[in-house]
Amino acid sequence: MPIPLRHLWLFSSRDSSHRTGLRRAVLLLGAMCLALVAVALLPPLQWLHDPASYLPLHMLLETLAIIAASLVFAISWACYRRLKTDTLLSLACGFAGVALLDFSHMLSFQGMPVFITPADPEKAINFWLAARGMAAGTMLWVALRPWKASGHRLERWAILGLSLFAVTMVYLTVFRHPYLLPRTFVGGQGLTAYKVSLEYLLIAVHLFTACCFWRSIREPQPFNVTALFCASLAMALGELCFTLYTSFTDQFNLLGHVFKVIAYWLLYKGIFVEAIEQPYDQLTRSRAQLQATFDAIPDMLFELDERERIINCHASADARLKVDPKQMIGKSMPELLSGDLLQQCRQTMRNASKRGYAQSQPFILEQPGQALWLQLSVSTRKLGGRPNGHVLLVRDVSLLKQQEERILHLAHFDSLTGLPNQTLFRQRVTLALGQARRHQQSVALLLIDLDHFKHINDTLGHRAGDQLLCAVAKRLRPHLRTEDILSRQGGDEFILALPDIEAQGAMHAAQRLLGDLLEPLHFGNHVTTTSASIGIALYPNDSDNLESLVQHADAAMYLAKQRGRNNVQFYTADLQARMSRLMELENALRTAIEHNELCLYYQPQWALVGQRLTGFEVLLRWQHPTLGSISPAEFIPVAESSGQIAQIGHWVLKQGLAQLARWRHKGLDTLLAINLSAVQFRSTDLAEQIAELLESYQIPPECLELELTEGTAMEDPAQARLQLSSLRQLGVRLAIDDFGTGFSSLAQLRHFPVDTLKIDRSFVQDIDHDQGSADMVRSIIQMAHNLGISTLAEGVETARQLQLLQQLECEAIQGFLWGQPLDCASAETLLASKNSAAILP
The missing domain is CATH 3.20.20.450 (EAL domain)
Incomplete structure (x- = not known):
């Protein structure tokens, strides 16, 4: 029975976080070694020696290698802002240069069109060696440098500039001064000792780099060290192939290019997994956990950006608050809300922006067939420590509001007529008097007592009397302004406060009420007509406090009863005379x-x-x-x-x-x-x-x-x-x-x-x-x-x-x-x- 790799001492001594990657690396490297042995044992492939057949394969493999190197640069460069590591930055800039040099090598290969200077084997080899040297140097630098954060803003541009400078120097040397470079290939003889020696030097560098990565595998690392380890060994195998070929078009040359593509792919895979795949998996898991949390919340939740557009939406499990998140996302607040509701929402968001959190007063939302009381809880949404919109939690508080309103109603309203009771009446009138005092306005207090109400109770019963009181309250309500305050004081007595009204207006209102009460009233199974005696006291003419005003209005009401009922009387004779003058002028x-x-x-x-x-x-x-x-x-x-x-x-x-x-x-x-x-x-x-x-x-x-x-x-x-x-x-x-x-x-x-x-x-x-x-x-x-x-x-x-x-x-x-x-x-x-x-x- 074969022994699993994790049980071998060589692998068990490595950190457990790397073992899965090591197992895959060993299998891949083993396959590459077997491929090298197989190519060495096979007879030469004659069709490869035809440049017309080899050139397309060479271009394909080089193109794949250039794409892989470019992806290594692009991903590493893009992730630098998040990871802030100069080692990753070195890898990005180094392989940017490698991609450029490999591209130049491909264009300089024998059989390609003129690339500044005519294509020839030595030109292609020079670019090749420069690319391999830059790749080996970059990998060694990455292996030796600690993977740490760096915060200098100009550092990445400096490293990229250094890499491009090195590439530029290679271009100048190869294109303008090729005679400065030693010979690497002699027609009819093959590779020179200089070229072969460089290839072995590159192999040694890659092996040393792999050893450095191997040591790093003993401990957890913030990067995919197993991918870099495997890529270093793959590059060493590729360089080995380039010491064995005798022709630019034999199978060792082709296998070396294949190994190079594999090495670059390993690099890309390691960087991609580390920089994109793993964060994406973590994000997916986090989103799943967050969604599970959202699903447990019985409220609606909206995320808004700085322009009040919905960027995320969670629907409530409550059927009454069901919304389609797909229809919500992308819409702005003015598209969904209007009028006072929109202003209240914006005010709550402004308060949250100042304090970090804010809660609105309950408000009513009209929907077809129902009306819901809702409440907003708003928090500032921050991104990178800076405000970046708001999070809105919309909660249904209808039941709470109903309970609250029921309690308030019982505490402040007459249980029979539904009018404000004495407590609420005194509160509201006190506020009205204070406002009248500030704005130098008048307030009229009308005490209304039904005439002969006792006769109704005695003949039809108290139940009928209660029904009549309800009918009277219903008759009086439609003629009141929003600011007017009508209350039942007890028995058959009502009191009405009319803010911001003069004596003439109070007289008009009282006469209108008397006329309405003379119309037939339906209560229970009965129909009757009734009348009332009304006494009026005015603030501030008669008094500046509520108690005295009520007493004065009560005295005037009794005067009305003394004068035959069904009439209106003011508290003072002076006011009565003035009213007569005003009525005369009006007529x-x-x-x-x-x-x-x-x-x-x-x-x-x-x-x-x-x-x-x-x-x-x-x-x-x-x-x-x-x-x-x-x-x-x-x-x-x-x-x-x-x-x-x-x-x-x-x-x-x-x-x-x-x-x-x-x-x-x-x-x-x-x-x-x-x-x-x-x-x-x-x-x-x-x-x-x-x-x-x-x-x-x-x-x-x-x-x-x-x-x-x-x-x-x-x-x-x-x-x-x-x-x-x-x-x-x-x-x-x-x-x-x-x-x-x-x-x-x-x-x-x-x-x-x-x-x-x-x-x-x-x-x-x-x-x-x-x-x-x-x-x-x-x-x-x-x-x-x-x-x-x-x-x-x-x-x-x-x-x-x-x-x-x-x-x-x-x-x-x-x-x-x-x-x-x-x-x-x-x-x-x-x-x-x-x-x-x-x-x-």
């Missing part, structure tokens, strides 16, 4: 246009340079037959709260443009500035309305300037920018009125396509005695000039104010100093004057 305003009670006045606007009249601002006036002259400061808020401002604003536009058309027909050109209300400005078809009016009255758009207050523009800056852009496309001029009283910033203002900033009169009035106002005006003018926007100061009443504005380079003014608001006839007279400056005081 009178509804017929003001129809009764021709409204009219327009025109306040001149002047350019300071040349004191020229540049245009008029349109002002609205109301003269009621019984109420007398009513200030715009009083009736404009009434129009806004009652919803009449849009109709009145459109009337002002029509009347103003009609008057401008009449003036233009008389040859009087001017600019007309008309204010837009917030309701008008928010209208989606405002640009279309303006365009129709301009066309209807044949007014050039540059003759119309539309003004909106700074506060209106800053309610929604993004939407305001879009609306202003659509108006600018019409060609009309745009102005920001009351500038300085809002909260706009330079960053926001520069995106608004406006022509003029109108400085609020509150700053102009104090400019001559208040340094803060003067500084504010100066800042506004400088900022406007930097943005290429003109300025107009409102409310200029004194010469000193005018002088200061001139010094600050304000372009235009309006105010009583140079002209009070004029009726139509007076404005026309002023406009018709050939020298408007002549009438200035």
